[in-house]
Amino acid sequence: xxxxxxxxxxxxxxxxxxxxxxxxxxxxxxxxxxxxxxxxxxxxxxxxxxxxxxxxxxxxxxxxxxxx
Numbered sequence: 228x229x230x231x232x233x234x235x236x237x238x239x240x241x242x243x244x245x246x247x248x249x250x251x252x253x254x255x256x257x258x259x260x261x262x263x264x265x266x267x268x269x270x271x272x273x274x275x276x277x278x279x280x281x282x283x284x285x286x287x288x289x290x291x292x293x294x295x
Contacts, residue, residue, distance in 0.1 A: 228257060228260055228261060228264075230275075230277070230282065231250070231260055231264055231282050231284075232250070232254075232260075233277075233282075234250055234277065234280055234281060234282035235249070235250055235251040235280040235281070236248065236249060236250060236251075236280060236281045236282070237250055237260075237263075237264075237281075237282050237283075237284070238281060238282070238283040238284070238290050238293065238294070239263045239264060239272075239283075239284045239285055240284070240285030240286055240287035240290055241263060241285060243287075245287050245289055245290055246263060248263075263284070264284045271284065272284050272285050273285075274286055276294070278294045278295070281294060
């Protein structure tokens with residue numbers, strides 16, 4: 228969660244839906260953040276990558292096109 232809090236933007240691919248959070252203007256609560264970036268086992272979902280100020284979790288071709 229601390230790694231995600233360092234980013235200004237969070238992209239999450241969850242169940243084939245791309246979620247985009249602006250962490251600098253409307254930061255989610257710890258519970259909301261944990262709910263989208265942690266898997267059922269409580270570990271960080273994979274893959275997880277930080278590019279500049281953007282933290283991305285999960286795999287989506289569209290998401291990686293935005294990042295790279």
